[in-house]
Amino acid sequence: MKDSFPRGRTAIVGAATFGMGEAPGFTNMELAARASVSALAQAGLTPKDVDGLFIVTMDDTMSGLSFAEYLGIRPRLTDNCRTGGSSFEIQASLAALALDAGQCDVVLIAYGSNQRTAAGKLISSNRPSPWESPYRPINPVSSYALAAARHMHQYGTTKQQLGEVAVAARKWAQKNPDAFMRDELTMEAYMAARQVSSPLGVRDCCLVTDGAAAVVMSRADRARDLNKRPAYLLGAAAETTHREIAQMADLTVTGVARAAQRAFAQAGVRPADIDVVELYDAFTINTILFLEDMGFCPKGEGGHFVSGGRIAPGGELPVNTNGGGLSCVHPGMYGLFTMVEAVQQLQGVCGERQVQGARLAVAQGNGGVLSSEAVLVLGTEETL
Template sequence: MRHGFPSGRTAIVGAATFGIGRCPGVSAVDMAARAAMLALADAGLSLADVDALYTSAPYEALGGMELSEYLGLTPKVVDCNRTGGSAFEVYVQQAALALEAGLIDCALIAYGSNPASNPPPGVGMTRQSPWEAPYRPVAPISSYALAASRHMHLYGTTRAQLAEVAVAARRWAQLNPEAAVRDPLTIDEVLSARMISDPLTARDCCLFNDGAAAVVMVRADRAKDCARRPIPVLGAAHAVTHREISSMPDLTVTGAAISGPQAFAQAGVTPADIDLAMVYDAFTITPILFLEDLGFCPKGEGGRFVENGAIAPGGRLAVNTNGGGLSCVHPGMYGLFLLVEAVRQLRGEAGDRQLERAELAVAHGNGGVLSSEATVVLARG
C-alpha cells in the first residue's frame, strides 16, 4: 500500500483564465463556468469527463452545488472550502489524493468573481473579531500592516524594500497583455501613494478587479493522452495556524514554514532547484514573508532579498511573472491564478515573459490574514 502524497502520479492537463480586469454583465458563476470550459478545451477533454468539482464561490455558501448545477454535472466529489485564497492549492492536494485513490478520474478546479463590476454587499473579510474591533482596523489590510510593522521592527525591513515587490510585479505585468494594470511604477510612487494602514500605501495593496480561472487534473497514465503537455504535481501541503491576526503565533512566521518544507520533501527538491516562485501577493509584505518561510532566503532577509530588482525580470529569482495580485488580477481570491501562470511557464507558453529556464515551479496560496498557507510544487514533466 502506498502512503503519503502521490508525487508525480497526477498532473494538471488544462489551464485557462477568463474576464481579467472588468467583466460587466457576467455573473460570477458564469465566469467560473467559462474559464472551466476553456480549461477543458485546453486539455482536450469535455464536461462528460469531469467527475469531481472544486470551487470557492465568492458570495455563495453552496457554490459547489451552484457550479455543478450550472455546468450540468453530477460529480462524485464536490468541495467548496473556506480557506480563502489558499483554497485552490488545497484543492490540488485533495484532487491528487482522490485521483490516486481511484475515487475520481478527472478533477475540475474553477473560480470566478466580479467584485469590480458587481461590488460585494460586505461579506467575509469585513467581519471583525470582538478582540480587534475596538482598535478599528481596516480589514484585512491592517492585519497585514501589523505583520509588516513587526518585520520592520525585528529585521530592519524598509518601506522601500516593500515597494520593490510592487515595482517588480508591475515590470512583469508590462510583459503580460492579460494584466489589468501595465503603466510604469517607481519606488517613489509606491512610497508617496496614499497611506491606507501604516506602513502599507495604496500601491502596497493588491488589485480589486474581476477574473476567473480553472485547471483540470487527471492521473499521470491518462495525462499523456491529453491535448497539451501535462504538468506533474510533485508535492502539495497545507497548514492553518490561526483565524484572526491577534492569534497568530508569530507575526513574522507563517504556515508556509510548515507547508513549504513538506511539499518540497514530497517533490524531492529544494528551493534552490526552483525556477519560478508564484507566491500570493495580496500585499507587498506577503512575498517577503513567503520567500523566507519557503526557504528561498533566511528569516529576516526577505527585504534585502528583493532589493535591486532581484525578483523582477532579469533578477535572481522569477517571482509572480504574470504581474501577481498587485498588477495582474485579484478578484477577491488569487490562488488559482498562481497555478495557471505556473502551468503556462512550465509549458513554455508565457510569451514575452517566458523564462529561459522553467523546469520547476512552486505555487503558494495564502488565505485569511496569513492564516491558511498551501504550497504546490509543479514540474515541466
C-alpha cells in the same frame, strides 16, 4: 507520522483564465464557467467529462452544488473547501489523492468573481471580532500592516524594500497583456502613494478586479494523451495557524514555513532547484515573508533579498511572473491564479514573460490574514 504524497502520479492538463480585470455583465458562475470550458478544451474535454468538481465562490456557500447544476453535470466527488485564497491549492492536494485512489478521473477546480464591477470594493471575509473590532481596523489591510510593521521593527526592513516587491510585480505585469495594471510604477511613485494602513500604502495592496480561473487534473497515465506538456504535481502541503491576526504566534513567521518544507520534501527538491515562484501577494509584505519561510533566504533577510531587481524580469529568481495580485488580477481570492501561471510557465506558453527552461515551479495560496497557507510544487515531465 510519515508525510506521503503521490508524487508525479497526477497532473494539470488544462489551465485558463477569463475576464481578467473587468468583466461587466457576468455573474461569478458565468465567469467560472467560461474559464472552465476553456481549460477543459485544452485537454480535449467537455464539462460532461468532469467527475470531480472543486469550486469556491465569494457569494455561495454551496457553490459545489450550484456549479454542478450550472454545468449540467453529476460529479462523483464535489468539494467547496473555504479557507480563503488557499482553498484552491488545498483542493488540488485533495484532488490528487482522490485521482490516485481512483475515486474520480477528471477533476475541475474553478473560481470566478465579479467583485470589481458588482461591488467595486475589496470584499473581506473577516467576521466582526469582539477583540479586534473595537480598534476599528481596516481589514484585511490593517492585519497585514501589523505583520509589516513587526518585520520592519524586528529586522530593519524598509519601506523601499516593500516597494521593490511592488515595482517588480509591475514590471512583470507590463509583459503580460492580460494584466490589469500595466502602466509604469517607479520607486518614486510608490513612495509617494497615499497611506492606507501604516506602513502600507495603496501600492502595497492588491488590486480589486473581476476574473476567473480554472485548472483540470487527471492521473499521470492519462495526462500525456490529454496535453502534450502536462504540469505534474510533485508535492502539496498546507498549514492553518490561526483565524484572527491577534492570535498569530509570530507575526514574522507564517504557516508557509512548515507547509513548504513538507511540499519540497515530497517533491524531492530544494528551494535552489525552483525556476519560477508564484506567491499570493495580496500585500507586499507577503512576498517577503513567504520567500523567507520557503527558504529562499534566511528569516529577516527578505527585504534585502528582493532588492536590486532580484525578483523582477531579468533577476535571478522570477517571482509572480504574471504581475501577481498587486498588478495583474485579484478578484477576491487569488490562489487559483498562481496555479494557472505556474502551469503556463512550465508549458512554455507565456510569451514575453516566459521564464526560459522552466522545469520546476511553486504555486502558493494564502487564506484569511496569513491564516491558512498552502504550497504546491509542480514540474515538467523531465522532473519525474
